[in-house]
Amino acid sequence: MGSDKLLFIEDLHKYYGKHHVLKGVNLAVNEGESVVIIGPSGSGKSTLLRCINLLVKPDKGRIVFDNEEITTGKIDVRRVREKIGFVFQHFNLFLHLTAIENVMLGLIKVKNYPREKARRIAEEALLSVGITEELWNKYPAQLSGGQQQRVAIARAIAMEPKLLLFDEPTSALDPELIGEVLKVMEKLANEGRTMIVVTHEIGFALKAADRVVFFDDGKIIEEGSPEEVILNPKTERARRFLFSIRELYRLE
Numbered sequence: 001m002g003s004d005k006l007l008f009i010e011d012l013h014k015y016y017g018k019h020h021v022l023k024g025v026n027l028a029v030n031e032g033e034s035v036v037i038i039g040p041s042g043s044g045k046s047t048l049l050r051c052i053n054l055l056v057k058p059d060k061g062r063i064v065f066d067n068e069e070i071t072t073g074k075i076d077v078r079r080v081r082e083k084i085g086f087v088f089q090h091f092n093l094f095l096h097l098t099a100i101e102n103v104m105l106g107l108i109k110v111k112n113y114p115r116e117k118a119r120r121i122a123e124e125a126l127l128s129v130g131i132t133e134e135l136w137n138k139y140p141a142q143l144s145g146g147q148q149q150r151v152a153i154a155r156a157i158a159m160e161p162k163l164l165l166f167d168e169p170t171s172a173l174d175p176e177l178i179g180e181v182l183k184v185m186e187k188l189a190n191e192g193r194t195m196i197v198v199t200h201e202i203g204f205a206l207k208a209a210d211r212v213v214f215f216d217d218g219k220i221i222e223e224g225s226p227e228e229v230i231l232n233p234k235t236e237r238a239r240r241f242l243f244s245i246r247e248l249y250r251l252e
Helices: 045-054 077-082 099-109 116-129 147-156 175-189 202-208 225-232 236-249
Strands: 003-017 019-032 033-040 060-065 084-087 164-166 196-199 211-216 219-224
Touching: 003 045, 019 219, 033 225, 045 060, 045 164, 045 196, 045 236, 077 084, 099 116, 099 147, 116 147, 116 202, 147 175, 175 196, 175 202, 175 219, 202 225, 211 225, 211 236, 219 225, 219 236
Parallel strands: 033 196, 033 211, 084 164, 164 196
Antiparallel strands: 003 019, 003 060, 211 219
């Protein structure tokens, strides 16, 4: 795990009308660190990721990414997003493009790579997530959900981002397909990729996270090592949330 802060969030607030979604979030992520965010649905976890990627504009507070404040309003949003990969819950692949074309698109349109170079990088990215050559020319509708999500991960890492964001990447998958996606994510964490993962997959957090953050009602309630937060939570709210999941995973 790296020692240099890649991301620093200070007193972040977000409202949707009168609904106060983020209530003064403070978070720092080091380069090379894998951070897993857990917590109940509707607590603001996904909104936090979208603020980091500037898909949502926070109402108060600041975000410093790669030594640059990105919440000033004067930032080149496209340039920031080039350095932040985002893997969504529902894949967000272009249905009219093949698997390899989905991965190549950003390399050609955003990075302005020639087609031959884009294809070479796309092939390497697809192979790295277990999408082999016989699947490259298939369309998303011809792939399983797990394969589609792995193509989405390949698309993100092909852009060589400094930070990867995962927003509940397995929640739309059938149970038998979840493992193949988590295996790829665990591999990325072991490679030292800087990652923030919103998930309910506690087993993944125990194996792959450097730090776990428990989020509730727009605030960080507690954070620490996976063993501390998942196996020995300090707050009653975290204990109540984790009790059923610990029973499910038969964790002591």
